[in-house]
Every structure is written in structure tokens, then in C-alpha cells.
Amino acid sequence: MSRPASTWPRIIVHADMDAFYAAIEQHDRPELRGKPLLIGGDSPRSVVTTASYEARPFGVGSAMSMVVAKRKCPQALIIPPRMHRYAEVSRQIMEVFDTFSPRVEALSLDEAFLDMTGAERLFGTPLDMAAAIKWAVRERTGLCVSVGVAASKYVAKVASDVRKPDGLCVVEPQDTLNFLHPLPISRLWGVGKRGEEQLRALGLATIADVAAADPTWLRGVLGSMGDHIYRLAQGDDPRPVVPDREAQSIGAENTLDEDVRGAAAIRPHLMHAADRIAWRLRRGSLAAGGVRVKLKTNRFALHTRQVALRPPSQNAGDLLDAALALLEHFDLREPMRLVGLAAFDLRDLAAPVQGELFGQGKRQKQQQLDAALDKLRERFGKGTVKRGSDV
């Protein structure tokens, strides 16, 4: 069976589990199916981590304060999160993704990019690929994943979201602009609520409006954000899928719905980012030798500070401590619209190199063993010494 030559420069899949924590609770406890659930703590300072689809019509969603969510949806059941279980299911999903591509970039517990360029012979068309991934995830976990396929990360991510839940959306390369342009500007990556207001005030409501705007003018009014969204609106996003093990750094950042001011307000966002980064470090068997905090003011001024982490760590608490210490070196009087954290100087823990930080590496031990065996051979003649694995 021959297929037409691929018109896809790259095939990027974005897979994102539907209402992940809530779906796991409903899967594990059938009595919760069909009910509105809010996953999160029940204290005055708790936030909703996930709302089940039954709760969402009431206007509740993740990152909302639990107090507000309870007011909006009083009949919802509040379920304390079981992170251990969610991490277990996450491992299963990532294992499934790993069977489809060697290039998987996990963004969080329930979301990943897969670079499937060149995989047509194995898996068929991009539509076949998406369907196979959905089937395999359901087969393994009993859960639903929404999948978007496009020629870039940005478009694939939008595509996975537009038909949620149980979504499957393939954007052929030649349809990219037809797909993007009718969408509202909130679909532009990195534009938070505040950015959306700014764009609307400039008369830009859809992605088509941004694409048609003068890029020089956009840059003048929005700075580097102007360049960024102009390129996205053209469907231009050349960023590669980078598996964590090959990454130079692993970051997590949030453009906030509401600007935050001061260390106490920034802290929960850093904590969330530290958790996500630590999870990705562990997944890649990596430790961070440095931590960088990035803050963007509501006037789009970007500030970063970084520090070395000694010893290197993959622990969320260590990352957070370093990040909080860095906060003291920022001017925090201005409101911030973006809080980001990144781990850099990544060290491979699976194949450690020699050095005092992780003790003796495998390679060094091997060298010492080889040297010792050579000495014995010299003394007792060849054939005397065999390794356990040779016998």
C-alpha cells in the first residue's frame, strides 16, 4: 500500500489528558462518575487543582480559590488530591507516549509533545497517529486524552484544546491559517487575561487581527511580546520538541490571570513551578546545578536572576528554597504578570560522570575495575581473571 508523499514539514502531536485528576477519581471510584467534583484542599487558602466536566458549566476551574468555587457550585464534592496515584497514572501515560516516539517532551503530569515526523510508515497518517495514541492511552489507563496534530508545537497545542473533552483535531499544514485566524486572541500562547485586555484595547480581538497588524507597530506598543504574538499569528513556531534528557534547561512559567505584587503573592506560583520542574527532572533522571527566576512586570519589562545549586538537586523543596532566596534580589514593588522558574546546568544522574558531587560515577568505577583486572592479569597471566559476566 503506497501513501502520497507527506506534505508535512514536521508532525507534532500535543496530547493532554481531560480533567486529569478528576477523571482518575471518577475512574477509581465509580460512585463519583457523572458528579461535579472539585479536586483540592478545603481550607480557606486552598485552590482548585482540577474541576470535573460536570462542575465546569458553573464557571469553576483550576487555579480558582476553593472558597469561590464552592460558592459557584455548592453541590460539588470536594476531593482531596492523591498525588501519588496521579503520578502513577502519569508514568503509565508517558510510557504509552514513549512507545510512539523517542522524542517526547513532557510538559506536566498529564500533557506532552511528541515529535512524530517521519513516523508515517509505522503509524499511518497524522489522523491515524492521533487515533492510535488516544486508543492506547484509554487501553492502558481507562482515561481520555485529547490530541492535536499540527506542523508546530503552538498549533498542535491549540488543536488539542479546541475539541476537548475527548478531542481529536488534525490541522493540515496548508490549513494552519484558516484554523488559527478566527480564534480569539486568548488562544495566543503567553497572552494572559491582562495581555488580552491590552490587545482588545488596541482593537485586536482575533488572531486574524494580530496577523493583519503592522509588526513594527505591535513591537512598539507591546515590546518583545508584540514580535512573539505576531509570529504565532502567522502560524510560525519553529521550536523543536526537546526531550527533557536533552534539554539545556527545564522551565515552567505562568502568565497570570491577575497581576501579583510582592513575595508572598509570587511564592505559590514558584511553588507550583518547582513541583512541575522537579517532576520533569526526575522523569529525565536529571539534577539541576542552577535555578533561574524570571519575572515580567505588567509593563512587559523582563527581569531574571539566577544562582548555582550546590549540591545539584531534583528536589522541589531545594528548587523552591533557591528561588525564594533569589526573590530578595528583585525589585518587587511593581505588579508582575508572569512568574517563571527554570532549572539549568542539568546533570545526568543515570550515567553520572566522575566528580565529588555524586560520588564515583559508573564510568570511573568501570575504569578502576578494568585497571585492577589488568594488574591481576599481569601478575597471574591471561585467563586467570574473568568477570562475573564473562563466566
Ligand SMILES: [Mg+2]
Ligand atoms: Mg489536561
